[in-house]
Amino acid sequence: MSKLMEQIISRATTMYRHIVLAEGEEQRVIRAAELINKMKMSKLILLGNRDKILSIAEPNSLNGVEIVDPKTSNNSERYTNLLYELRKEKGLSLSAAEDLVLNNNLYYGCLMIKSGDADGMVAGAINSTSDVLRPALQIIKMKTGIKTVSSFFLIAMPSGSQFGKDGVMVFSDCGVIPDPTSDQLVDIAMSAAESARKIASIDEPKVAMLSFSTKGSASHPLVEKVVSATKKLQSMNLDFDIDGEFQLDTALVPSVAKLKAPGSTVAGHANVLIFPDLQSGNIGYKMAQRLGGAKAIGPICQGLAKPVNDLSRGCNVTDIIGAVAITVLQLAD
Numbered sequence: 001m002s003k004l005m006e007q008i009i010s011r012a013t014t015m016y017r018h019i020v021l022a023e024g025e026e027q028r029v030i031r032a033a034e035l036i037n038k039m040k041m042s043k044l045i046l047l048g049n050r051d052k053i054l055s056i057a058e059p060n061s062l063n064g065v066e067i068v069d070p071k072t073s074n075n076s077e078r079y080t081n082l083l084y085e086l087r088k089e090k091g092l093s094l095s096a097a098e099d100l101v102l103n104n105n106l107y108y109g110c111l112m113i114k115s116g117d118a119d120g121m122v123a124g125a126i127n128s129t130s131d132v133l134r135p136a137l138q139i140i141k142m143k144t145g146i147k148t149v150s151s152f153f154l155i156a157m158p159s160g161s162q163f164g165k166d167g168v169m170v171f172s173d174c175g176v177i178p179d180p181t182s183d184q185l186v187d188i189a190m191s192a193a194e195s196a197r198k199i200a201s202i203d204e205p206k207v208a209m210l211s212f213s214t215k216g217s218a219s220h221p222l223v224e225k226v227v228s229a230t231k232k233l234q235s236m237n238l239d240f241d242i243d244g245e246f247q248l249d250t251a252l253v254p255s256v257a258k259l260k261a262p263g264s265t266v267a268g269h270a271n272v273l274i275f276p277d278l279q280s281g282n283i284g285y286k287m288a289q290r291l292g293g294a295k296a297i298g299p300i301c302q303g304l305a306k307p308v309n310d311l312s313r314g315c316n317v318t319d320i321i322g323a324v325a326i327t328v329l330q331l332a333d
Contacts, residue, residue, distance in 0.1 A: 002295045004156040004168060005322050008199065012325035013041045015332065019324050020109040022123040024048035024067065027056055029125055032320035034061040042324055045118055047105040070108045076101050079111040086114075086139060106132060110139040113306045120327040122320065124311030133301070136308040146303045148187035151175035152195050153285045153298035163252055164271045170196040170205075171273050171288070174281035175299030185209070185229035189274045191302040193240045196272050198332050199300070208251035208270035209233075209244025210280070214260045217247075226276050241265045248273075248284075300326055307331060 023029050024046030030053060033044050038061070045066045046053055053067055070076055076098075084097040100107040106127060112118040123132045133149060142149070152172035161167035172192035177184055189207050196202040209230045213223040223245060230244040243266035249256045250267050257268030275281035288294040300323075301309050307330035309323045 002156055002297075004154065004200075004295065005297065005325070007201075008322065008329060009039070009041060009325045011201075012328035013039060015328050016040070016042060017119040017328045017331050018043045018045070018117075019327055020045045020047065020112055020118045020121040021320075021324075022047050022105040022109040022121055023125050023127065024105070025052050025056070026125050028315065028317050029320060030056050030062075031317045032324070033065055034058060035317065036321055036324055037062060037065050041321075042328055044324075045109075045112070047108060068108075070105060071102050075112075075115075075117070076108075079108060079115065082111055082115065083107065083139070100135075104135070107135045107139070110135040110308065113308075114139050119331050120307040120309070122309050122311065122323045122327055124309075125313060125315055125320065128313075129310045132308065132310045136301075136304055140304050140306050140308065142303055143191075143305050146187050146191060148177065148180070148184045148191075149301060149303045150177055150180075150184075150188045150191055151299035151301055152192050153296050153300070154200055155285065155288050156295040156297070157288070158293045165200065165202045168200050168202070169271050169273065170200055170202070171275065171281060171285045172302070173278065174275065174285045175278070176301075178278040180277065182225045182228040182232065185226065185274060185276070186232050187303060189229070189233055189242060189272075190238075192272050192274060193238075193242075195300070195302050195330075199326055199329050202271050205240040205272045206266045206270050207233075207240060207242040207272040207274060208246045208266050209242065209274050209276075210248060210251060211245035211276055212247060213245050214247045214250045215245065217260075222276060243267060244274075246270070297322065297326075302330075 019042045025048035050067045080098045080101045084094045109121040150173040155169045157167035173188045193205040196205040211226040226245040233242045243264045250260045251270040254268035261267035289296040307327045
């Protein structure tokens with residue numbers, strides 16, 4: 001486990017929030033729950049059949065962990081009515097709502113959060129990203145002032161790196177929106193700055209809007225999208241520094257920044273990078289990871305009113321523990 005993740009887990013333990021693990025019968029999830037319970041990092045809810053879960057778990061390892069079977073829970077009727085009220089105008093019938101509550105743990109988990117019976121959810125070990133995010137968007141919805149669900153990666157550079165805060169940076173969006181509009185880039189930048197503070201302990205986010213142009217050095221519709229987003233952000237009353245459009249070296253290297261963007265408070269010192277599209281974001285984080293030797297943690301969802309995080313279906317127990325810890329930190333005030 002990386003030093004950064006150890007720090008995240010340590011901070012999460014001090015908060016001890018209520019997190020739902022929707023895929024409670026999955027062996028990797030159960031093993032992670034056992035370790036989280038032992039660490040007392042979070043109060044956990046496992047969704048699934050109690051007998052099946054306990055047959056997989058080590059004896060007494062889940063003492064204190066709440067196990068909820070939607071098919072037998074006393075709350076299922078209440079959640080059914082809540083889902084029906086939330087979605088009836090979209091054509092959802094009461095019987096269809098009941099079917100989702102009883103047979104789809106992802107919906108049940110989100111309804112727990114909506115009802116105040118849990119604080120956040122982690123899933124995706126056996127479900128697709130779209131399946132995890134769909135009930136979150138329908139039930140939990142977006143934070144006030146944000147219309148876009150996006151994602152970010154925590155990038156921890158090798159020891160001694162001059163970039164970011166103590167080598168830690170935030171890259172966004174690298175996992176959700178293929179071709180964001182300028183308004184979506186605004187949402188991504190605002191969410192990423194908040195993520196930098198809450199998860200990466202970057203107290204003073206310096207957000208760079210990336211492009212293949214620096215301050216008008218190239219003219220193209222792809223550049224104009226970034227320019228427009230940057231202007232919108234700079235017209236807002238924000239509590240973080242933001243500037244662009246920047247090429248990557250302008251954003252990170254002081255000597256280049258001095259030549260290409262003199263006077264900028266972000267150029268040469270960026271610790272949050274906003275990519276113009278998913279292609280560049282995906283390429284960017286993988287280059288940092290594979291060529292730069294960075295540890296890449298993510299993608300982590302951002303923008304929802306309450307945190308729901310998606311795992312890779314190839315995740316391991318350590319990945320699940322990390323996702324739970326990050327979900328807890330996203331609940332910080």
